[in-house]
Amino acid sequence: MKELTHFSTAGRARMVDVADKPTTGRTAIASGVLRMRPETLARIHAGKIAKGDVLAVADVAAVMAAKRTSDMIPMCHTLPLSGVEIGYDETLPADADGCVALRVVATVRCTGQTGVEMEALCAASMALLTVYDMCKAIDRRMRIECVQLEEKHGGRSGSWTRGAQA
Numbered sequence: 001m002k003e004l005t006h007f008s009t010a011g012r013a014r015m016v017d018v019a020d021k022p023t024t025g026r027t028a029i030a031s032g033v034l035r036m037r038p039e040t041l042a043r044i045h046a047g048k049i050a051k052g053d054v055l056a057v058a059d060v061a062a063v064m065a066a067k068r069t070s071d072m073i074p075m076c077h078t079l080p081l082s083g084v085e086i087g088y089d090e091t092l093p094a095d096a097d098g099c100v101a102l103r104v105v106a107t108v109r110c111t112g113q114t115g116v117e118m119e120a121l122c123a124a125s126m127a128l129l130t131v132y133d134m135c136k137a138i139d140r141r142m143r144i145e146c147v148q149l150e151e152k153h154g155g156r157s158g159s160w161t162r163g164a165q166a
Contacts, residue, residue: 006075015075018113026154029107030120032128032147033092035099040139041090044102044131051134055088058104058130062086065126066108066119076118083109084119086127099141104128105150117152 005016044054051057066084070076085107092101106123108116128144135142153159 013075015077016114018077021113021156023111023113024154025109025111026115027107027109027152028115028117028120028149029105029151030117030124030147030149031103031105032124033145034102034104034128034131034142035095035145036102036135036139036142038094038098038100040135040142041100041102043138044135049134050137054131054134057134058127059086061130062104062106062123062127066106066116066123069119069122072122073118077112077114079110079112079114079116079119081108081110081116081119083107084123086123097141099143102131104131115152115155117149121147121149 006013008014043049047053063084063086065072066081070078087105087107089103089105090101092103094100104124104127106120106127108120108123110116110119125144125147128147132142132144149162151159151161
């Protein structure tokens with residue numbers, strides 16, 4: 001197991017100094033799932049949510065969250081992001097309660113000295129929270145599940161993909 005780098009030798013919290021790390025292309029992909037009634041998802045697609053175009057607003061919220069990650073996570077570096085993309089997938093099966101899944105996938109890229117995993121996780125989370133906020137008046141059963149890192153590429157540790165051999 002690797003040493004935790006966000007603590008000094010005295011055990012105090014610190015922001016890791018990345019000045020000596022090489023600048024490389026970095027990519028991270030994170031996802032999360034919002035479970036809801038099928039009628040709620042149908043209303044989202046039909047544009048029948050009173051607060052507006054749910055997925056368009058979620059896209060903007062996700063980009064804003066990625067850009068402001070260092071304002072929310074104390075030890076994150078401020079990074080010059082080169083791209084943030086948000087996608088949606090509805091191919092997961094309904095659960096035992098009949099709730100369907102809206103899966104959000106956030107891809108974040110930069111060229112920098114540290115990775116963008118937290119930015120991708122923040123983007124996915126904020127997209128889910130935005131959809132939840134815009135639909136909560138019509139569906140109190142919604143629930144957010146399984147926000148997780150799917151892939152990361154670049155940097156000293158190279159690439160990692162969920163489900164691949166370690």
